[in-house]
Amino acid sequence: MAINLELPEVAIRENRLGSITGYQGTIRDLGARVSGCSLQNKGRCFSQASACSSGCAQNYLSGIVDAAVVNHAPIGCAGDSAGANEQDKWGRKVRGLEYRNINILNTNMVEEDTVFGAVAKLKDAVREAYRRFQPKAIFVTTSCVSGIIGEDIISALDELRDEIPVPLTPVFCEGFKSQIWASGFDAAFHAILTGIVKPPEKKTNKVNLINFRGSARQQITAMLARFGLEPVFMVPYSSIDELARTSESVATISICGTLGGYFGNALEQQYGVPYVKALQPHGITGTDNWLRELGKIVGKEAAVEAYIKEEKDRIAGELAELRGKLKGKKAVVGMGPSFAHDYIRTLQELGVEIIWGASWHYDPQYDSGQSPETVQHLLEGTEDIPFSVADQQVFEMMNLLNKLKPDLYIGRHPGMTVWATKLGIPSIMIGDEYTAYGYQGLVDFGFRVLDALTNRNFVKKLSARVTLPYTDWWMEQDSFTFLQDEVG
Secondary structure: OOOOOOOOOOOOHHHHOOOEOOEEEEHHHHHHHHHOOOOOEEEEOOOOOOOOHHHHHHHHHOOOOOEEEEEOOOHHHHOOHHHHHHHHHHHHHHHOOOOOOOOEEEOOOOHHHHHHOOHHHHHHHHHHHHHHHOOOEEEEEOOHHHHHOOOOHHHHHHOOOOOOOOOEEEEOOOHHHOOOOOHHHHHHHHHHHHHOOOOOOOOOOEEEEEOOOOOOHHHHHHHHHOOOOEEEEEOOOOOHHHHHOHHHOOEEEEOOHHHHHHHHHHHHHHHOOOEOOOOOOEHHHHHHHHHHHHHHHHOOHHHHHHHHHHHHHHHHHHHHHHHHHHOOOEEEEEEOHHHHHHHHHHHHHOOOEEEEEEEOOEOOOOOOOOOOHHHHHHHOOOOOOEEEEOOOOHHHHHHHHHHHOOOEEEEOOHHHHHHHHHOOOOEEEOOOOOOOEHHHHHHHHHHHHHHHHHOOHHHHHHHHHOOOOOOHHHHHOOOOOOEEEEEO
């Protein structure tokens, strides 16, 4: 699939990849529908909550250390920045960076602006962002309001280019356009590709590593050093200069297929930087595949195999112990698509039975034109796992968990994980994308699962004292009562 970087914005995932947010069945049925070109989205006649592509775009870009973000929106659209700021400060502290707030401004669009426009207000905000932060680049993120009234962001920035001597890049991420918040990550990467990345002047030994917060920097740096490689962690905590030179890297690899696919494939198409199309490095199978595919690209197959054997031998004893203790335990997994598939596989490696998997959306293909590697792996397995797709509809998951009563719930978004705990189900929130990363990570995650299953005191006491907002009427309904017939 050709990616067009001449266009000012990237198409949303529903249109570009055929992604869906509504499905209920099994993983094999899902695969059969994709291969048979019969996969269609199911809508919902009731929706409780979701997330926004605009928030994903602006929060991700706000992590660039020497950039600024101007959010052209009502003030409420900047509400997510509080959480992004907290995460960014934590990351800055552990990296020894200046402890400060993220560089983000909001234009505070009001009702009057929806009638008369707010281009002048936007220009003033961009000028203020440059005056206040002295950034190396400024990203302007759109919103539902600025999109609906048709604000001409491109012309406004063009008029400021002679005045402000840094890249001024629009990020078209209006929330109403897509039900899939990952479209916001694509919008952020499209802005980086079109406004920041430069053609290569030389080739280096660096590997672009696309991640969220990069907590395992030390482990990955040490691991890649064994193969003569250096990581460029992106996007959070990277600089504009580092991003501009990503075209000079020897390869691009990602911790999350959903997050990194657009940038990795676009950089490969535009500048010939190979994108490692592999399972993500969670658990043994994922890490094996991730490293081997990277090794093929950089010509380090022998060194990679030696490393894999060394690590597997080192954890063999603890892994066997964990599998013995976790055998027969049942879990439900609910995460974004790449992580959901990854953690189904990872928990199976620990001996845990997966009785249901749920992803917050589903991509039948990536921008390479290939089906996600994580899905292909599950389709080739011996088990056909019950599976559903929903944009984090808590009411569906609560109904489902109440019926299934698993030993454990594994989630990636805290809003859902706490509800499972209120049902009396031990839960683990995978906030760090490097949880279960690599061989030692699998063992550490296994002991975390064992701890959650062993010490249930808090979960029992909380569930006994919480009154749920969901009535018996709803809990007795079919979990997918509000999932409508397939629509085109």
